[in-house]
């Protein structure tokens with residue numbers, strides 16, 4: 333997270349009086365992350381996270397992902413729970429932004445994910461997909477192909493200031509994806525942003541998933557591709573096949589991938605690469621003055637995109653054609 337919107341202490345203390353989570357002892361902005369404004373609250377009843385939702389979150393979508401966290405927790409998926417205020421609402425308004433409070437989750441996100449972490453996230457992702465099957469709300473993914481086009485339109489004329497030729501690369505790739513994006517793969521509730529900084533571990537044991545504002549209904553294997561990109565590449569941007577195998581194997585034990593899903597993986601991974609490339613690029617070109625935020629590197633995802641463009645079969649991900657780890 334980050335801090336785009338400041339909150340005054342007296343305003344926050346008054347806001348907390350609308351909840352039954354104790355009186356404010358202290359609070360501080362959290363610099364990590366890039367999407368929303370986040371604060372760690374210490375009250376007489378413990379620790380909580382306050383989020384003020386920023387530009388990419390529409391207030392109408394809050395019932396979806398706050399409701400999803402409750403739904404998943406009831407089905408054994410560990411994730412924070414939204415606090416209800418005295419009116420029973422899970423969100424309201426603070427400093428002119430939609431705001432929610434969730435409970436603090438113990439654990440640390442892995443700075444250098446190892447093979448056990450990759451297996452842990454594979455299991456958790458599949459369990460989340462299964463637990464989401466009977467979630468009654470539906471939210472279309474605003475950051476799928478047409479959303480990518482809109483992001484590109486915001487960045488096209490300045491993309492080459494970040495890397496020569498980037499605008500042409502993006503334009504050509506978006507053409508391919510628009511023509512060939514799959515429409516017949518199994519869909520369901522996806523997290524859509526399950527990066528290492530959104531998964532907490534105690535040692536090698538996964539303790540919980542956070543950060544659901546991108547969750548939506550979309551292709552389940554697309555969520556798998558997002559995690560492949562986020563977890564299984566090394567700092568030098570090469571794919572670690574051992575990590576990929578561990579991730580796929582763990583996912584497949586809970587929810588086996590079909591032949592059609594496996595065959596689509598290279599394309600889905602290209603889509604997953606361009607989605608994060610584009611949001612990072614737009615953010616890189618538009619850092620708000622005075623915001624406490626460190627924009628993420630768009631070029632990391634150019635390298636991942638180029639890797640997937642060169643993939644000829646899922647063997648390149650450490651899988652054999654049957655979905656078994658080769």
Ligand SMILES: Nc1ncnc2c1ncn2[C@@H]1O[C@H](COP(=O)(O)OP(=O)(O)OP(=O)(O)O)[C@@H](O)[C@H]1O
Nearest residue numbers: 333334364365366367368381412435436437542543
């Ligand atoms: N429930 C929670 N319990 C403990 N810490 C939390 C919790 N939620 C968020 N945090 C802390 O805040 C940081 C940022 O949170 P989060 O990833 O949700 O923000 P974001 O702005 O949506 O970021 P991004 O989308 O870039 O990952 C986390 O890395 C963690 O340190």
Ligand SMILES: N[C@@H](CCO)C(=O)O
Nearest residue numbers: 367525527608612628
């Ligand atoms: N997890 C994203 C940030 C949230 O969209 C990234 O690393 O680009």
